[in-house]
Amino acid sequence: MDAFVSRKRRRISPTDEGDNKSTSLAEEESTDFKLAVLASLHSDVDHGTLLEGLLAFNGVVEAASEHLLRAGSNKSPSKRRNTNSITGYQSTISSFSTKPKNADSAAQVPKKPSAKKGKTLHLYAPEDIETTTPCSMIHNFLPPDEADALLRELLEEAPTFKREKFRLFENVVESPHTMCFYVDSWDEAERQKTEYVYNGSYIADVRKTLPEMRNVALKVQEAVNAEIQRRIQTYYPGGQKFKYQSPHEWKPNAAFVNCYDGGAESVGYHSDQLTYLGPRAVIGSLSLGVAREFRVRRVVARDEPRGDREGKNSHTPSTAADNATTPKGASTRADAEGQISIHLPHNSLLIMHAEMQEEWKHSIAPAAAIDPHPIAGTKRLNITYRCYKASLHPKFTPRCRCGVPTVLRCSFFQWAEFDEDGEPPWAKRVLDAKETEGDAGGGT
Numbered sequence: 085m086d087a088f089v090s091r092k093r094r095r096i097s098p099t100d101e102g103d104n105k106s107t108s109l110a111e112e113e114s115t116d117f118k119l120a121v122l123a124s125l126h127s128d129v130d131h132g133t134l135l136e137g138l139l140a141f142n143g144v145v146e147a148a149s150e151h152l153l154r155a156g157s158n159k160s161p162s163k164r165r166n167t168n169s170i171t172g173y174q175s176t177i178s179s180f181s182t183k184p185k186n187a188d189s190a191a192q193v194p195k196k197p198s199a200k201k202g203k204t205l206h207l208y209a210p211e212d213i214e215t216t217t218p219c220s221m222i223h224n225f226l227p228p229d230e231a232d233a234l235l236r237e238l239l240e241e242a243p244t245f246k247r248e249k250f251r252l253f254e255n256v257v258e259s260p261h262t263m264c265f266y267v268d269s270w271d272e273a274e275r276q277k278t279e280y281v282y283n284g285s286y287i288a289d290v291r292k293t294l295p296e297m298r299n300v301a302l303k304v305q306e307a308v309n310a311e312i313q314r315r316i317q318t319y320y321p322g323g324q325k326f327k328y329q330s331p332h333e334w335k336p337n338a339a340f341v342n343c344y345d346g347g348a349e350s351v352g353y354h355s356d357q358l359t360y361l362g363p364r365a366v367i368g369s370l371s372l373g374v375a376r377e378f379r380v381r382r383v384v385a386r387d388e389p390r391g392d393r394e395g396k397n398s399h400t401p402s403t404a405a406d407n408a409t410t411p412k413g414a415s416t417r418a419d420a421e422g423q424i425s426i427h428l429p430h431n432s433l434l435i436m437h438a439e440m441q442e443e444w445k446h447s448i449a450p451a452a453a454i455d456p457h458p459i460a461g462t463k464r465l466n467i468t469y470r471c472y473k474a475s476l477h478p479k480f481t482p483r484c485r486c487g488v489p490t491v492l493r494c495s496f497f498q499w500a501e502f503d504e505d506g507e508p509p510w511a512k513r514v515l516d517a518k519e520t521e522g523d524a525g526g527g528t
């Protein structure tokens with residue numbers, strides 16, 4: 085069984101803070117969570133014994149764990165590992181979901197992990213991630229040498245990355261991390277710089293995809309396509325793709341690379357702009373270097389007032405933007421349904437599936453402490469591989485009367501009658517023209 089790195093003190097997540105800072109883990113966490121913690125500390129103890137221990141000590145994990153230790157049932161508790169670490173490993177929570185024969189009827193053992201109002205549910209195991217969120221996770225995605233080579237390639241570029249600037253009401257605000265945009269050729273980079281509008285302006289610095297990034301893109305492509313099919317078959321009604329979801333192979337042709345240097349660097353809750361990706365877009369997100377927390381939450385009804393900001397990816401610092409869109413502020417909205425924290429270790433591939441951008445928001449939370457990475461030091465590098473659609477090139481997409489390109493936000497604003505496969509009415513004309521030109525590339 086994998087270990088779950090626990091701190092002696094409970095994790096205080098931003099949304100956990102406030103009134104109940106002094107409340108103990110015993111009072112706050114559900115039985116399944118406590119059992120998962122206990123199991124990771126006592127990997128060779130069976131489920132029934134763990135539950136008995138927990139009940140005997142009134143749900144206090146520390147006390148139950150001490151007891152199990154004294155009883156000699158554990159060889160090397162992972163609890164003794166680095167207590168400052170934010171990196172965690174956990175066996176699946178769902179393995180604790182069956183009610184054991186001897187369990188006290190008062191013990192609450194939910195069927196699957198679920199986010200609860202005002203709480204952060206921390207997920208580590210791919211099984212838990214894919215049953216609870218629209219994401220799938222592949223740990224140790226690349227051979228270690230390849231992951232390290234890619235990380236080194238990006239670390240060389242990272243000092244030249246810039247903070248994204250965007251307008252928030254009267255002010256120009258900078259993103260709380262740096263980033264850079266890459267496409268597959270210099271020609272395409274030029275087109276991006278002069279034709280694609282993001283948040284009312286062009287991106288000044290668009291680069292050609294680096295060699296390691298390109299090699300890895302092919303592996304990401306293969307894995308993402310396999311995961312899309314698996315997700316459709318396993319989780320979607322009738323084993324059918326979503327309406328508007330593309331039936332075609334997912335081929336990444338653009339990537340944002342994000343760099344978070346130190347625990348204070350982050351990205352606020354946002355969903356990625358779909359204007360050039362189309363509805364029900366899928367994104368492959370590879371993490372390298374320092375492990376960080378990827379927080380997700382469902383979009384709640386009052387969450388999206390019209391006029392929500394439109395960054396390149398609607399990236400904004402959580403405090404400024406979230407507070408700006410509702411008087412109650414970011415933490416209140418994350419509280420409404422609870423948020424889920426997915427741990428992203430070095431060399432992990434997270435796939436955001438078709439449900440994600442329109443129905444959920446995501447963020448990289450600031451971290452109180454980080455584990456430095458042997459190559460990256462305090463940095464986390466992230467590549468989000470994206471598939472820009474040829475039919476959604478800005479020369480085809482609508483503009484407002486004032487000339488500013490209109491942004492596609494499918495949850496409440498659609499500017500085309502997309503067909504079942506998420507293509508606008510002019511798609512066939514675009515594809516025919518491409519075929520005639522013999523232009524196989526581009527797409528963005």
Ligand SMILES: O=C(O)CCC(=O)C(=O)O
Pocket residue numbers: 340342351356369378397446447448466468
């Ligand atoms: O750093 C990450 O994992 C997320 C980045 C992200 O949300 C984005 O590029 O849109």
Ligand SMILES: [Fe+2]
Pocket residue numbers: 354355356397446
């Ligand atoms: Fe994003």
